[in-house]
Amino acid sequence: MIALPAYRVALALAFVVLTAGLARADQLVTDLSEHQIAIRSNFTGTQVLLFGAVEARTPGARAINRDIVVVVQGPNAPAMVRRKERVAGIWINHDSVTYPDVPGYYAVASTRPLEVTTTSDILNALRIGIESIDPGVAEARAIDGTEQMLLPEQETAFWKALIRNRQRDRLYVSVPGGVTFLGQTLFRARIDIPANVPVGLYTAKVYLFQDGDVIDTISSPLYIDKRGIERLIYRMAHSDPLLYGLLAVLGAAFAGWLASAVMRRP
Amino acid sequence: MQIYLPIAEMPVSVLTILAMGVAIGFLSGMFGVGGGFLMTPLLIFLGIPPAVAVGTQTTQVVASSVTGALAHFTRKSIDFKMGAVLLAGGVAGSISGIFLFKALSRMGQIDLVISLVYVVFLSVIGAMMMVESVRAIRAARGGTVPARRGGHHNWIHGLPFKMRFRRSKLYISVIPPILVGYFVGTLSAIMGVGGGFIMIPAMIYLLRMPTNVVIGTSFFQIVFVTALTGVMHAYTNFAVDIVLGFLLVIGGVVGAQYGVRAAERLPAEQLRALLAAILLLISLRLGYELVTTPTDLYSVVDVVPHR
Numbered sequence: 001m002i003a004l005p006a007y008r009v010a011l012a013l014a015f016v017v018l019t020a021g022l023a024r025a026d027q028l029v030t031d032l033s034e035h036q037i038a039i040r041s042n043f044t045g046t047q048v049l050l051f052g053a054v055e056a057r058t059p060g061a062r063a064i065n066r067d068i069v070v071v072v073q074g075p076n077a078p079a080m081v082r083r084k085e086r087v088a089g090i091w092i093n094h095d096s097v098t099y100p101d102v103p104g105y106y107a108v109a110s111t112r113p114l115e116v117t118t119t120s121d122i123l124n125a126l127r128i129g130i131e132s133i134d135p136g137v138a139e140a141r142a143i144d145g146t147e148q149m150l151l152p153e154q155e156t157a158f159w160k161a162l163i164r165n166r167q168r169d170r171l172y173v174s175v176p177g178g179v180t181f182l183g184q185t186l187f188r189a190r191i192d193i194p195a196n197v198p199v200g201l202y203t204a205k206v207y208l209f210q211d212g213d214v215i216d217t218i219s220s221p222l223y224i225d226k227r228g229i230e231r232l233i234y235r236m237a238h239s240d241p242l243l244y245g246l247l248a249v250l251g252a253a254f255a256g257w258l259a260s261a262v263m264r265r266p
Numbered sequence: 267m268q269i270y271l272p273i274a275e276m277p278v279s280v281l282t283i284l285a286m287g288v289a290i291g292f293l294s295g296m297f298g299v300g301g302g303f304l305m306t307p308l309l310i311f312l313g314i315p316p317a318v319a320v321g322t323q324t325t326q327v328v329a330s331s332v333t334g335a336l337a338h339f340t341r342k343s344i345d346f347k348m349g350a351v352l353l354a355g356g357v358a359g360s361i362s363g364i365f366l367f368k369a370l371s372r373m374g375q376i377d378l379v380i381s382l383v384y385v386v387f388l389s390v391i392g393a394m395m396m397v398e399s400v401r402a403i404r405a406a407r408g409g410t411v412p413a414r415r416g417g418h419h420n421w422i423h424g425l426p427f428k429m430r431f432r433r434s435k436l437y438i439s440v441i442p443p444i445l446v447g448y449f450v451g452t453l454s455a456i457m458g459v460g461g462g463f464i465m466i467p468a469m470i471y472l473l474r475m476p477t478n479v480v481i482g483t484s485f486f487q488i489v490f491v492t493a494l495t496g497v498m499h500a501y502t503n504f505a506v507d508i509v510l511g512f513l514l515v516i517g518g519v520v521g522a523q524y525g526v527r528a529a530e531r532l533p534a535e536q537l538r539a540l541l542a543a544i545l546l547l548i549s550l551r552l553g554y555e556l557v558t559t560p561t562d563l564y565s566v567v568d569v570v571p572h573r
Binding site: 145249 | 330374496522559
């Protein structure tokens with residue numbers, strides 16, 4: 001775990017406290033401890049703190065029946081799920097299902113479990129919760145690459161497997177109780193970002209629920225990208241792959257020559 | 267200390283990778299092999315994506331075979347003409363291997379094929395080496411000299427396109443060396459190895475080359491074939507991780523120095539039995555994973571557009 005710099009936390013808190021008093025209507029004010037996460041050579045995952053405040057409609061009113069749900073979502077990309085089958089004693093990849101629009105990262109934290117926060121209809125409509133992710137129209141293929149039809153329950157098994165896999169990699173996380181109120185109006189949530197996160201633009205969405213209805217939402221961007229030498233290498237490998245490959249091989253050949261030059265010395 | 271690998275997109279422990287490089291370098295120095303066929307499975311066990319393991323491993327093979335080829339160059343134990351013929355086959359083999367690799371990864375079967383090829387080659391070669399070294403150890407104890415193979419002509423001498431290889435004192439058709447080179451080149455692209463462990467027996471038993479030029483010539487050919495393979499893996503599959511390759515090369519270079527020295531003090535036959543045992547163990551481990559029921563039948567891959 002990486003400790004957040006104290007000044008960032010203090011800044012975020014100060015921002016929240018100062019701006020909270022200005023609001024008239026019942027609304028949210030939030031900020032992230034970081035808006036940019038750099039993946040450098042020492043990156044082993046990090047944490048993002050989300051701070052916020054709920055400003056009550058009538059000053060001095062107690063925050064009752066209020067729930068906060070925080071959803072942090074990573075860039076969408078196609079993903080393929082493959083199922084192994086035993087063929088001649090060996091487990092091989094057999095059928096596959098491709099989903100066009102799968103978030104690379106999905107974290108949901110809430111003050112109370114989602115099912116007591118609101119109805120499943122609202123959760124589905126707002127795409128809150130891992131079960132509400134809409135991956136687009138699935139395309140099933142057999143081992144030889146031909147398209148095939150799957151029964152809904154078969155397809156569901158593939159989708160559940162994708163969620164299970166991403167949960168195992170800590171890319172999909174659900175933390176009921178992950179949002180905590182500090183007193184009447186201030187709340188905070190801690191979001192774990194594992195080392196294997198995809199790079200790209202993330203959004204942190206905060207929903208304010210009252211008696212099961214959304215009364216305010218706020219969304220802030222979070223940018224995760226490779227930086228420094230990591231970025232240089234990655235970009236070069238993809239934009240100039242021939243030069244990159246030549247450099248890698250020539251560097252290796254040079255190392256081999258260096259080794260033999262050193263060896264020949266008595 | 268952890269370091270994030272930019273292409274493999276995962277953090278690894280620097281010490282683990284260096285230690286693996288040293289250990290494999292030690293073995294490769296000791297046995298005079300490239301070590302790719304040991305390193306690639308180890309990288310896969312560590313969780314490196316198989317494609318990145320194979321692509322990156324080629325850089326390590328380039329480094330160690332350059333060292334080997336230079337040593338044999340100063341000893342004048344390279345048959346350049348034979349090397350060039352093997353290389354011609356190797357280049358063609360490497361290119362078709364890369365295409366095969368790409369097609370198999372698109373079909374989702376590359377991990378399986380890498381494992382299968384490793385299981386087959388490691389177990390066959392491990393078993394052959396084990397039998398041979400045990401026989402040699404027994405013969406040495408009993409005082410009997412193992413029977414030598416006769417030098418009689420075989421079917422290879424009936425083939426056309428004969429060429430004279432002065433350094434190897436051979437007058438044979440170029441078809442067998444080209445085929446050997448092609449086969450090893452293909453394996454090199456799929457397995458991330460130099461292929462010396464296939465080429466050297468083929469040169470001795472099939473082409474009947476004199477043993478003093480076999481290793482040098484094999485190193486000479488491996489340098490260029492793996493260099494080409496490495497560039498193509500980087501170009502077509504984006505599968506070469508320079509940071510990982512750098513760590514492997516450093517560890518390998520250091521380990522090889524000690525391996526060469528250790529080999530001088532240890533008996534050759536026992537060494538070969540040990541290497542055979544290592545090969546058999548790795549093939550058992552890989553084979554076991556192919557036949558046991560996986561904990562999760564489903565796996566998820568990102569759909570990356572291939573060029």
